[in-house]
Amino acid sequence: MDKIRFGVIGLGRFGEVHCQALSNLPQVELFALCTRTESRLRELSEQFNVPHRYADYRELLANPDLDAVSVVTMWDQHAAPVLAALDAGKHVFVEKPLASTAGECDAIVRAAATASCFLMVGHICRFNPRYAAAKREIDAGAIGRIVSLYARRNIPAEVSRTVLAKIGPIVGDGVHDTDLMLWFTGARIETAYAQTLSVRNLPNPDIGWTMYRFDSGAIGVCENVWFLPQKTPYRIDERMEIIGTDGAIYIQESAASLSICDRDGWRSPDTTYWPLVDGHRGGALREELAYFVDSILRGERPGIITPEEAAASVKACLAAEDSAAKGIPVRLDGATVAEGPPVFSP
Amino acid sequence: MDKIRFGVIGLGRFGEVHCQALSNLPQVELFALCTRTESRLRELSEQFNVPHRYADYRELLANPDLDAVSVVTMWDQHAAPVLAALDAGKHVFVEKPLASTAGECDAIVRAAATASCFLMVGHICRFNPRYAAAKREIDAGAIGRIVSLYARRNIPAEVSRTVLAKIGPIVGDGVHDTDLMLWFTGARIETAYAQTLSVRNLPNPDIGWTMYRFDSGAIGVCENVWFLPQKTPYRIDERMEIIGTDGAIYIQESAASLSICDRDGWRSPDTTYWPLVDGHRGGALREELAYFVDSILRGERPGIITPEEAAASVKACLAAEDSAAKGIPVRLDGATVAEGPPVFSP
């Protein structure tokens, strides 16, 4: 078996986690790293024993031996390296959200549609065994037609502080649940209404609440409070409720399975997304990267998350942010919401 | 100690529960019952050994020995007996929602303000020890200023079927959490945005979701799905999340404390609101009735729930229903919601 030669573009904290997960995949060779910060580049290259180092992603993409890249830059710096990588014939794994504007999303979707190589967006929740089981049950008809969804994805204020300089809670985390709701319902979102609240006067609001209306009639609500108290015993409060005409599904990640009380207090560490197992990064992150790598090795376009789906989630979140700014509901087709009873076009 | 002579007006299922709870209070004599259904009147009068029976509440109110009444008629039939009782100088305990229109609410509030006797509305959750503890903590400053609230109060479709002929989920159950949110925040609601979905084409929608904006800036969301699947193991899925600037409070009534698995399945019966304890109705219902009776005996106006508060909750829920019908947010002060960033007037 040949190994996939992988490059990682963007070496922040999560870029490092990607390095850990990729270096733990037997089918992958961690081949190249890229960041503009020289010291960080050296540090991680040495730590993971990576032969090729670049300050400019265009040079990295020019390496003919490279097979694939993972783009872990800030979300508003996804589009350029992703488009360049596709153009260079490299397979691309890019973190969510796909991009920061609808136009960039469209450009990437178009490029991916005609590219010979694959593009997959890191909607990691689809590789969480709970959501995966939910999808399987829904597809098997266990709960009938979905009529109501609720998602909570809240994080402590101290974790969000620096993130809020770059992205707000509705896109930053709500895009996970927007994606899951679209995946579960198989419907389109017609309108978004959202409210936000700035508590700390950071560049983005601390709190976002979104209410979606799907063209199937279903109502979906996303809670994104990036302002949980300091002593919160978990890094994320993550729940989902899916109610259908014949059943319901409830998912709770937060603090449900593991609690540790030590001298400092009560806490529930992650055992789902990127836990350390035997010193290596396991969990859903490794699953999704392994799935992407297997898709490449088999030569089959990854089917679990398509670029179109990833673009649709971003657009819905941007509409929600638009609604929060305007104080009124926003239609995703660009039309004005008129007063009158809601009309569905299923 | 003299006993309070109590009458019950309205003898549906919940009227009977009131009879059970009142007859278990040592300070109360269950003195008179009233319903237009003769057989039911006879049945309950005999069961609870009640001396006085009436088909017309006006005749009941004319009984000079009666001290107080509990009004347990349908919500759109509250106003007339409540106003008449206050006029007749009887203390009045009335079930929530206070009344079915803003006008009726105002009329009752005015009548109560000048009446010599007391009016208390059955916002039973205030006597749930969990919400009571939350209020105490909030008042003590444990979580700082409230910035976000979420309440879930969902019930199985089979339980709601007959109720939906008379009342919808936003007022029918959302009024509980609207009241609690107003109580906890001490703020007023500025706008309501809501969506509803009719699954069964009953007179009221099966599902209601409401997003409130408080004049303090806080956002409050109420989930009222009256359409849980048949095999749901509890009669209510009831949760609340209160997030403040310095802390957070989480309440979960549903299935948290008691689960029973028998030949028929898994279930979690009520042990909070009106459980049977030693064959008698205990729980929060008895607590609130005992509190009302003690207030009468002490001659102190009940302070835990005021008529004004009860009226404010109804008006907010009616605004939410109005929003759901119109598809746009509704201001509680009657003004039109204009496009533009939300403005708060704290």
Add this chain to the structure above:
Amino acid sequence: MDKIRFGVIGLGRFGEVHCQALSNLPQVELFALCTRTESRLRELSEQFNVPHRYADYRELLANPDLDAVSVVTMWDQHAAPVLAALDAGKHVFVEKPLASTAGECDAIVRAAATASCFLMVGHICRFNPRYAAAKREIDAGAIGRIVSLYARRNIPAEVSRTVLAKIGPIVGDGVHDTDLMLWFTGARIETAYAQTLSVRNLPNPDIGWTMYRFDSGAIGVCENVWFLPQKTPYRIDERMEIIGTDGAIYIQESAASLSICDRDGWRSPDTTYWPLVDGHRGGALREELAYFVDSILRGERPGIITPEEAAASVKACLAAEDSAAKGIPVRLDGATVAEGPPVFSP
């Protein structure tokens, strides 16, 4: 309605809680207090406005106007005041465990059997609505014949430190679950095997584990760890699992329904046993005292907890402590456990 004139003997922390609960019962007049500590006697008498004060319980019992007493002394000082009170014709409510030796238990049971007045032991869990519901379900046959029981009743080390000077975890807390297991099964305990561990070298061990064998064949296990870490977010970790031939019941008090996160951390205060509701002591403690008072007023011997039952629980716990000391199982009938397959005599 005449009021019951009540005296409280023993004014430690829990004696004060009794005062709070009794003074909140409309059928009770808090009439007399007794403790040898003069300052405490004065403090609580003034706080609760109690007319009669005694340093010696015998003088208190000599008051002819007194109807009933609550004995809240240390468990090894229960017998004398209880026997004297019964002899003086006073109704007696005594905290659990009934007494500290089998002989004292027997003496009290005999005295209660011939007394004109009533004796009730404060096995408060029977008034917890969850255990009460469990008992009702079991009696209704919902889970068939009980075959296995597990109870956890753990408390933080800092809470138990002073208590361990006087009583160990197997009797101190295990007596609750021993009582509940006897109540639920309706069986007798044949053997007890227990192990204890002293971590802090206090007069009693910090940890006790007991395995009972009932004459019905059922196995019952009690976990009593009085050594939970300092940052434990609740004052008690209390659970019970009851498995029968046709079903099962699960009870969880700990942290299930209410969690508060404030500046100091995460915690789940009591909302079951003696919560403050509207400034008054409510919960199961008030329920059991109200039940006792109602029994007196009706002139009916309290049936929910009999002296014989309370004595049986103490004896089983003492046998468990005996087993822990000896390292072998102990038969409750005093015979030696012989090697050989267990024999039941149902």
Add this chain to the structure above:
Amino acid sequence: MDKIRFGVIGLGRFGEVHCQALSNLPQVELFALCTRTESRLRELSEQFNVPHRYADYRELLANPDLDAVSVVTMWDQHAAPVLAALDAGKHVFVEKPLASTAGECDAIVRAAATASCFLMVGHICRFNPRYAAAKREIDAGAIGRIVSLYARRNIPAEVSRTVLAKIGPIVGDGVHDTDLMLWFTGARIETAYAQTLSVRNLPNPDIGWTMYRFDSGAIGVCENVWFLPQKTPYRIDERMEIIGTDGAIYIQESAASLSICDRDGWRSPDTTYWPLVDGHRGGALREELAYFVDSILRGERPGIITPEEAAASVKACLAAEDSAAKGIPVRLDGATVAEGPPVFSP
């Protein structure tokens, strides 16, 4: 990278799950299958496209191209194929419990110690991310010295019925938690006391409860009720509580993270041990097999579970079964338990 050529011996339900997990590992070629049941051999060989088929494991082991085997026969038929495989120079993965007698365990341990190839026992819980996190925390000193452990591992009666013909709950499931307790404490078990109850008169008892004493002084209790009611909403009720001198750890697998309510009822499927993810067997089973395969490829003896550890767990469980048969505690060193206070030799 060369692939490991793997054979599976024993093709019951769990042998098939092994085939699914192994065929999903990129470093593995599923190379040979073995069972005496011809139709089953054909069915699975075709399903997984396995080139070599055997009715006799000795013939399978004679294939010189085979690198490793997975032994998934009944526990009392582990020893012969495991010893033969080690003798044939094949790497061996064998399901838990290692073997059915202490003598067989010792023989396997001896053979593994001198073999050139590796032996690993499928104590799958060590690859459950929750237990793995617990171990990491314990080793890091988060909870200090362990003083008390409790494990529950209960399964529905209908699941255990056929299994109970071959193995009882104390060894069948208790061996998991016995292993975890030994792993977590790093101590040896001094005594075992156990009780069992036969409800259905099957070859093994339905219920087993075990109380261990460790040489560190810690007490460990295992609950193994293979008799949960039919309507139990999960396939396993799995919990663990680990209390140390400085902290505590709580693990709950059962129903904590995912609940599904459909037309048939409420249920919580496995998302930890061998869930289907994207149609493939994922979870802890794949993790442990991947770890074993990686160990082979790296040429490093697997360190997470040693043969000695697996043997110690079996011996402790057999001692517990011996205790249940005799009605008295049993010392693991073979000495008789004498009456007298427990003595530790830490």
